[in-house]
Amino acid sequence: MYAIVVGGGNVGIQLAKRLLQRGDEVLLLEKDGGSVGRLSSMLGAENVMAGDGCEMAVQKRAGFGRADVVIAVTGEDEDNLVVCQMAKVVWDVDRVLARVNDPDHEPLFAQVGIDNTVSATGIIFSLLEQQVTPDVMLPVGALARGQIEVVEVKLSNRSLAAGQRVRDLVLPPQTNLVWLLRDSQGLMVQGDTILTPGDTVVALVPRDNSEALRKLFAER
Amino acid sequence: MKVLIFGCGRTGSTLALELVRRGHEVTLIEQNPSALIRLGENHGCNVVLGSGLEEDTLERAGIREADVFFAATRGDNSNLMAAQVARFRFQVPRICIKCADPLRAEAYRRLGYVCITPSLLTAGLMRDWLLGEPSQPIDAYNVLPDALKI
Numbered sequence: 026m027y028a029i030v031v032g033g034g035n036v037g038i039q040l041a042k043r044l045l046q047r048g049d050e051v052l053l054l055e056k057d058g059g060s061v062g063r064l065s066s067m068l069g070a071e072n073v074m075a076g077d078g079c080e081m082a083v084q085k086r087a088g089f090g091r092a093d094v095v096i097a098v099t100g101e102d103e104d105n106l107v108v109c110q111m112a113k114v115v116w117d118v119d120r121v122l123a124r125v126n127d128p129d130h131e132p133l134f135a136q137v138g139i140d141n142t143v144s145a146t147g148i149i150f151s152l153l154e155q156q157v158t159p160d161v162m163l164p165v166g167a168l169a170r171g172q173i174e175v176v177e178v179k180l181s182n183r184s185l186a187a188g189q190r191v192r193d194l195v196l197p198p199q200t201n202l203v204w205l206l207r208d209s210q211g212l213m214v215q216g217d218t219i220l221t222p223g224d225t226v227v228a229l230v231p232r233d234n235s236e237a238l239r240k241l242f243a244e245r
Numbered sequence: 246m247k248v249l250i251f252g253c254g255r256t257g258s259t260l261a262l263e264l265v266r267r268g269h270e271v272t273l274i275e276q277n278p279s280a281l282i283r284l285g286e287n288h289g290c291n292v293v294l295g296s297g298l299e300e301d302t303l304e305r306a307g308i309r310e311a312d313v314f315f316a317a318t319r320g321d322n323s324n325l326m327a328a329q330v331a332r333f334r335f336q337v338p339r340i341c342i343k344c345a346d347p348l349r350a351e352a353y354r355r356l357g358y359v360c361i362t363p364s365l366l367t368a369g370l371m372r373d374w375l376l377g378e379p380s381q382p383i384d385a386y387n388v389l390p391d392a393l394k395i
């Protein structure tokens with residue numbers, strides 16, 4: 026796989042290292058010519074190029090035209106956005122990935138069709154939520170650009186839903202209880218499954234309905 | 246018309262003053278307070294301090310009622326991103342972008358944006374002046390010479 030990484034900060038360096046270790050062909054693009062020497066000694070001169078990843082001449086020389094993936098991880102969201110859009114519009118790159126520094130910018134990136142975004146703030150926050158909040162419902166992932174949440178619910182004997190048959194629960198629209206873990210055994214959730222304290226239930230829920238699901242599983 | 250302009254540099258301030266003089270309601274968004282000196286006194290523009298990339302700043306500037314959004318900072322990428330915030334997050338009907346890099350401008354024209362590239366415009370006007378040709382519609386100046394194409 027040929028991966029072009031734009032932005033030679035810490036994220037870009039670590040990412041390029043990992044990709045190289047995996048055996049991928051990697052080119053790290055860094056705008057600041059002064060730091061290219063340091064990057065070259067870390068990653069090998071053949072894997073580093075000085076240049077502004079938003080400039081078409083640089084993109085051509087870097088080989089955007091044959092890249093399997095372009096990953097923009099600079100500290101500026103506007104630069105990451107433009108790199109990814111040009112990769113798609115000008116060079117027909119199949120997969121583009123952007124780091125989003127300001128979580129408020131995530132909806133825009135999704136709307137303009139950047140396939141995938143990574144927000145450090147968002148990830149750290151969701152990890153914090155998992156570990157700090159005494160919440161019964163934890164986010165474990167997201168689908169469809171964050172529109173659908175994959176959540177995990179732990180039932181205690183104080184859960185409102187404990188002891189209830191699944192078909193009797195009034196679930197929010199488009200919400201599915203998919204699978205549960207009981208005594209280290211995985212079970213598909215059926216209509217006649219009775220939820221039991223100690224169960225860990227995995228559910229798919231549209232982001233806008235997750236609050237309703239949370240209430241359903243709240244504790245007394 | 247209600248006009249929103251991001252960037253009070255030479256371009257943004259001149260555009261703002263010209264439109265105010267013609268009776269339009271202009272709001273400027275500018276991050277740097279000292280840039281506002283370009284407007285002079287009694288300029289008649291509304292001014293909001295902040296970044297045109299931030300949705301709350303744009304809302305404070307009245308983007309929901311704006312008829313047109315100009316992205317006129319000196320940062321091409323800031324302009325291109327702000328224009329897309331205006332289009333996708335606020336559905337502003339008309340958007341015009343200043344983009345110094347002619348190749349970047351060309352890419353975003355393909356996405357349906359109106360991009361004005363000062364260097365192409367200036368070179369075209371200089372050429373017309375020399376050759377005594379009448380000035381032409383904008384699109385005639387947005388053409389990149391073949392030698393500069395990639």
